[in-house]
Amino acid sequence: MSTPLIVSASPHATSGATTPKIMWSVVLALAPATAYAIWLFGYPALSVIAATVFCCVFFEALCGLAMRRSPTITDGSAALTGLILALSLPPGLPLWICAVGAFVAIVISKAIFGGLGQNPFNPAMAGRVFLLIAFPADLTRWLVPQQHAGDTLFGEPVTALDAQGRITEYGLTNVDAITAATPIGLLREKGANIVADLPGNIEFLLGHINGSAGETSAFLLLAGGIFLLIRRVIAWHIPVAYLGTVALFAAITHLVDPSAYAGPAFHLLSGGVMMGAWFIATDYVTSPMFPKGRILFGVGAGILTMVIRLWGGYPEGVSFAVLLMNACVPFFNAWTRPKPFGATTATSGGPQP
Amino acid sequence: MSILTFRGGIHPRYNKERTAALATKPLAAPDELVLPLSQHIGAPAVATVSVGDTVLRGQTIAQPGGFVSAAIHAPVSGTVSAIEPRPTGNGTLGDAIVLANDHQDTETSYSGLGEDWAQADAATLRDMVARAGIVGLGGAAFPSHVKLAPPPDRTIDTVIINGAECEPWLTADHRLMLESATAVVSGLRIIQHILGAPNGVIGIEANKPDALRAISQAATGTPIRVVSLAVKYPQGGEKQLISACLKRRVPQGKLPMDVGVVVHNTGTAAAIHRAVVDGRPLLERIVTVTGTAVSQPANYWVRLGTPVAHVLQHCQTELTPAGKLILGGPMMGIAQKHADIPVVKSTSGILVLQPKDATTRPASPCIRCGRCVDACPMFLVPQELGAFARLRMIPEARAAAALDCMECGSCAHACPAHIPLVQLIRLAKADIHAAARKKM
Numbered sequence: 001m002s003t004p005l006i007v008s009a010s011p012h013a014t015s016g017a018t019t020p021k022i023m024w025s026v027v028l029a030l031a032p033a034t035a036y037a038i039w040l041f042g043y044p045a046l047s048v049i050a051a052t053v054f055c056c057v058f059f060e061a062l063c064g065l066a067m068r069r070s071p072t073i074t075d076g077s078a079a080l081t082g083l084i085l086a087l088s089l090p091p092g093l094p095l096w097i098c099a100v101g102a103f104v105a106i107v108i109s110k111a112i113f114g115g116l117g118q119n120p121f122n123p124a125m126a127g128r129v130f131l132l133i134a135f136p137a138d139l140t141r142w143l144v145p146q147q148h149a150g151d152t153l154f155g156e157p158v159t160a161l162d163a164q165g166r167i168t169e170y171g172l173t174n175v176d177a178i179t180a181a182t183p184i185g186l187l188r189e190k191g192a193n194i195v196a197d198l199p200g201n202i203e204f205l206l207g208h209i210n211g212s213a214g215e216t217s218a219f220l221l222l223a224g225g226i227f228l229l230i231r232r233v234i235a236w237h238i239p240v241a242y243l244g245t246v247a248l249f250a251a252i253t254h255l256v257d258p259s260a261y262a263g264p265a266f267h268l269l270s271g272g273v274m275m276g277a278w279f280i281a282t283d284y285v286t287s288p289m290f291p292k293g294r295i296l297f298g299v300g301a302g303i304l305t306m307v308i309r310l311w312g313g314y315p316e317g318v319s320f321a322v323l324l325m326n327a328c329v330p331f332f333n334a335w336t337r338p339k340p341f342g343a344t345t346a347t348s349g350g351p352q353p
Numbered sequence: 354m355s356i357l358t359f360r361g362g363i364h365p366r367y368n369k370e371r372t373a374a375l376a377t378k379p380l381a382a383p384d385e386l387v388l389p390l391s392q393h394i395g396a397p398a399v400a401t402v403s404v405g406d407t408v409l410r411g412q413t414i415a416q417p418g419g420f421v422s423a424a425i426h427a428p429v430s431g432t433v434s435a436i437e438p439r440p441t442g443n444g445t446l447g448d449a450i451v452l453a454n455d456h457q458d459t460e461t462s463y464s465g466l467g468e469d470w471a472q473a474d475a476a477t478l479r480d481m482v483a484r485a486g487i488v489g490l491g492g493a494a495f496p497s498h499v500k501l502a503p504p505p506d507r508t509i510d511t512v513i514i515n516g517a518e519c520e521p522w523l524t525a526d527h528r529l530m531l532e533s534a535t536a537v538v539s540g541l542r543i544i545q546h547i548l549g550a551p552n553g554v555i556g557i558e559a560n561k562p563d564a565l566r567a568i569s570q571a572a573t574g575t576p577i578r579v580v581s582l583a584v585k586y587p588q589g590g591e592k593q594l595i596s597a598c599l600k601r602r603v604p605q606g607k608l609p610m611d612v613g614v615v616v617h618n619t620g621t622a623a624a625i626h627r628a629v630v631d632g633r634p635l636l637e638r639i640v641t642v643t644g645t646a647v648s649q650p651a652n653y654w655v656r657l658g659t660p661v662a663h664v665l666q667h668c669q670t671e672l673t674p675a676g677k678l679i680l681g682g683p684m685m686g687i688a689q690k691h692a693d694i695p696v697v698k699s700t701s702g703i704l705v706l707q708p709k710d711a712t713t714r715p716a717s718p719c720i721r722c723g724r725c726v727d728a729c730p731m732f733l734v735p736q737e738l739g740a741f742a743r744l745r746m747i748p749e750a751r752a753a754a755a756l757d758c759m760e761c762g763s764c765a766h767a768c769p770a771h772i773p774l775v776q777l778i779r780l781a782k783a784d785i786h787a788a789a790r791k792k793m
Contacts, residue, residue: 006677006711007690009776011762012704013365013521013683017724017769019717075717117718235723284722289734291727338732340754341592343605347734347753 019116023076025233029224030083030279036217037087044092049083051095055102056082063111077116081105084124084279088212088272088319089131090142097135101127121326122286125319132319142212218269225278237294238287238301239277245302246273253310261310272318273305280318286326293332301325356559358583359593361730363763365521365586365684367560372524372643377532377652379637380667382429382454386658388414389441389449392697393488394495395421400450406433411461411634414450417483423496423698424486426634427452428656430459442661442680442687442694449695452658465632475501475547478629482547485628486635486698491515491526491589491618492681494699497625500617501547503610509548510613513598514541514622516557516564517582517589520682523702525639526619528652530557530564533623534571540622541577543629548615553577555619556598560584586684587761591616593730605757620701640696642668644705646676655696661703662692670705677711679704684762714771725764725774731757735764735774742781747788750781758782 037045060078064071072078085105089098105127110119132139228234247264254263267273272280281287281301288294301321308317337346391397398415408414408427415425435451466473466481483498503509514537518526530537541553555572557565559581569579582588582597592603594616601612609616617625620638627633637657643650647670655664661680665672672678672692679686680700696703725735733754741750758778765774 005672005675005688005690006708006713007688008677008713009773009779010686010688010760011684011766011775012677012679012686012688012706012711013766014714014771015363015365015724015767015769017767018714018771019720019769022720022722022769077720115718117720235727284720289721289723289726289736337734338726340605340733340757341596341731342602342607343732343754343757 019077020075022233023080025231026228026279027076027080027083029227029233030087031224033217033220033224033275034083034087036220037091041091047095048089048091048093048098049086051098052086052089052102053079053082055099056085056106059102059106060111063107063115067111067115069115072116075116078106081110081123081127084275085127087275088124088128088280090139090212092141093138097131097138100134101131103127104130117285119285120329121323122280122283125280125322125326128319129323132314212272218274221274221278225274228278228282234278234282235291235294237291238281238298241295241298242277242281242302242305243268243273245299246277246306249303249306253306267306267309271309271316276301276305276318276322281322281325286322286329288329288332288336290333290336290338293329293336296332296336297325297329300328356581356583357556357597358585359588359590359596359730361728361732361763362585362587362593363728363766364584365766367584368522368643369524369527369560371650372522372641372652373527373561375524375528375650375652377528377639377654380653380655380659380664382456382458382656383659383663384454384456385434385660386429386452386454386656387439387449387660387695388425388428388452388658389439389447389695389697390415390418390425391441391447392425392494392657392699393423394493395419395423395499397448398422398425400436400448402433402436402450404433404436407431408433408452409461410458411463411636413484413486413634414452417496421496421499423488424484424634425450425657426486426636428636428658429454430457431455440691440694442689442697442700444687444690463632463634465628465630467630470543470629471546475549478543478547481629481632482625485624485633487621487624487628488635488698489618490620490624490638490698490701492520492685492699492701494697497617497621500615501544503548503615507610508613509550509610509615511552511554511599511615512541512544512548512550513594513614513616514553514555514619515589515591515594515616516555516561516568516619517594518561518619519558519584519586519588519590520684520686520702521586522643522704523641523682524643524652525641525701527561527564528641529619529623529639530561531567534564534567536623536626537568537619538571538575538577538622539630540617540624540626542575543625544615544617544622550615551576554598555579556582556588556594558582558584558588586763587730587759590730590759590761592759605754635698638696638698638700640664640700641702642670642705643702644679645707645710646670646672646705655700657696657698659696660692661689661694661696664696664703665692665705672705674708676708677704677706679706684766685760716772717770719770719772722769724767724769728763728767730761730763731759733757735768735778736772738781739772739774739777742777742784745784747781747784751785755781755785 056078061073105123109126110123113119250264250267253261288297304321305317339346396418399418400415402414410430412427414427431452431454434453438446439449441447479501487497488494545553637654640655649669678689
């Protein structure tokens with residue numbers, strides 16, 4: 001008898017989309033911004049990215065072995081988590097701290113919840129926030145792009161942080177790197193007086209600023225996000241709702257008091273907003289399943305980001321905002337369930353298994 | 354002409370270009386034909402011939418076994434060689450009448466009403482449809498005369514003819530609309546007459562402009578509306594088609610007739626025309642034979658009961674190295690273990706895929722991307738239904754409207770994790786029905 005025919009349930013065709021293809025296309029979308037950060041900051045950025053990605057993949061493989069699961073490192077999710085985490089960290093961060101971040105991201109916030117698809121919180125953001133709280137000084141020591149070393153930056157002298165995290169004038173203390181407050185940090189500290197002196201929007205777009213590796217070029221991040229949108233890897237709901245809310249919030253506060261609050265362009269282009277809108281808040285696993293829920297999620301994350309930026313204890317609020325909204329996802333999913341075709345009421349979902 | 358559509362659905366690769374331009378050829382009848390008594394939804398037909406009987410082409414060989422059932426006729430002349438269980442396309446053994454073909458095609462006489470059918474009353478016409486053994490030829494195989502006899506409290510105002518043919522690869526309806534446009538239009542008018550429905554609509558996907566032209570031309574001078582539909586799967590789903598054509602939504606758990614609509618397939622309409630005008634029963638149908646393993650794809654007029662193996666021989670198709678043999682289209686068709694099964698009334702296509710197109714990928718964890726939700730034309734949450742099914746959470750699956758699923762396959766097609774969502778939801782539906790029976 002010849003080989004038997006393959007028998008399986010319908011459908012017998014697939015769209016061709018696979019989990020690895022999705023994950024690697026997000027990595028691809030981040031590649032320009034990553035390459036740019038490496039060009040801008042040099043080895044300190046490269047080492048952080050390489051170490052974080054490697055550690056994430058390593059911990060993923062280790063967890064797979066420990067849980068006796070088939071290997072999952074080729075699906076690209078661990079590498080993507082590593083890349084996003086790395087891009088949210090300051091270049092030059094000690095590599096052992098990167099490893100701790102990778103451990104928190106992959107082991108604590110993903111594997112112990114059951115691995116891919118089961119984690120309630122964005123692993124990269126959980127890793128970053130853990131590091132921010134555990135190592136505040138290291139996480140706020142921002143390297144000046146090597147192209148700007150020695151400059152006075154944005155009307156401010158290039159400054160250095162001492163071991164206590166205090167900003168000191170450049171050259172006054174023993175420093176192990178040339179660092180400066182990020183534009184958003186400056187805004188935070190100097191408030192009203194600095195708004196007029198902030199770098200122009202074109203600087204932000206091109207990324208000639210200091211900050212975490214992934215915060216540097218809004219333009220390349222936007223391009224990557226639009227690539228994902230066109231490839232239908234992500235839907236428009238979260239980025240549009242998130243960026244729209246940030247812009248609206250900034251516009252209103254700016255109108256109320258232009259001397260104290262920067263305008264929408266500054267808030268959209270600075271810090272982690274672009275990165276967050278296209279690559280972090282859109283994480284499938286930790287964002288709502290339904291379009292209406294995604295819009296609520298984006299709006300909520302936008303409001304939280306701005307509240308933290310303007311009135312919170314940290315200069316940047318993207319990672320906190322995303323994590324807080326991650327916690328609300330089950331509610332959004334429950335509230336925005338689609339009504340079945342021809343039904344008068346929405347279905348009850350029951351506990352999500 | 355504006356293009357009408359529905360919400361949800363997917364854009365699979367259509368692959369229709371291989372057979373769309375190929376005129377339908379009659380396929381030589383085989384030496385032996387196998388006619389299962391159950392080729393339709395409802396009670397099996399009851400054989401009216403015995404082993405050894407001589408039959409004429411067109412002669413009734415089985416009568417309906419109830420109201421929801423359909424007659425079966427001899428597609429060739431010859432003798433009844435056996436009445437015994439034979440394998441069928443749905444994977445079971447079913448009683449079948451086996452005919453030895455004498456290759457004479459000696460026909461019985463037919464008496465149709467000609468073009469004067471409008472003089473006849475609804476009951477007469479309905480009876481002619483029932484006697485012709487016509488069932489839904491789009492694949493559902495629901496006896497057509499039942500859909501022509503709605504309860505008296507339902508008023509049908511619109512009849513829609515489904516010419517969407519949204520299943521990839523298949524071109525049987527496309528060819529029929531080109532080659533028998535007047536029969537399709539006439540069939541619709543007969544159906545309208547039987548149901549007293551003033552409005553007639555023929556919906557055709559926009560990827561068949563020639564069919565749109567042919568049908569529009571055939572419908573000139575009638576009040577029939579020919580509409581262009583978006584190229585999207587499952588455009589031909591009954592509820593999706595009604596939603597696209599009329600903007601009416603069939604309520605959950607209800608039938609099209611509850612919104613005043615009856616939907617028939619193009620092939621069904623043409624068969625009704627032939628039954629009423631010519632008095633001819635359903636003896637053959639158009640079958641698209643195609644797929645990556647078919648070297649000579651074709652559209653054939655195939656006699657019902659023709660073994661699939663016989664059809665494949667004519668298309669120079671080898672089943673080795675073994676890939677996949679599917680009766681119907683790739684979205685809802687049924688994969689077969691072997692080719693010793695007959696073409697029946699609902700067989701719109703025979704699809705043979707090469708091994709590389711037929712491999713099933715192992716499922717990986719759900720990443721909650723929501724593609725299945727976006728794809729579901731019934732607005733369900735397939736990801737969740739699949740999880741409920743896997744964990745046998747029967748009340749939860751029922752509450753999440755598992756029974757609304759029509760198993761169109763859009764979710765599983767879209768799923769990047771290759772989770773067999775349709776299979777899981779079928780399991781949930783079976784569980785729900787089993788639990789309901791236990792309670793009764």
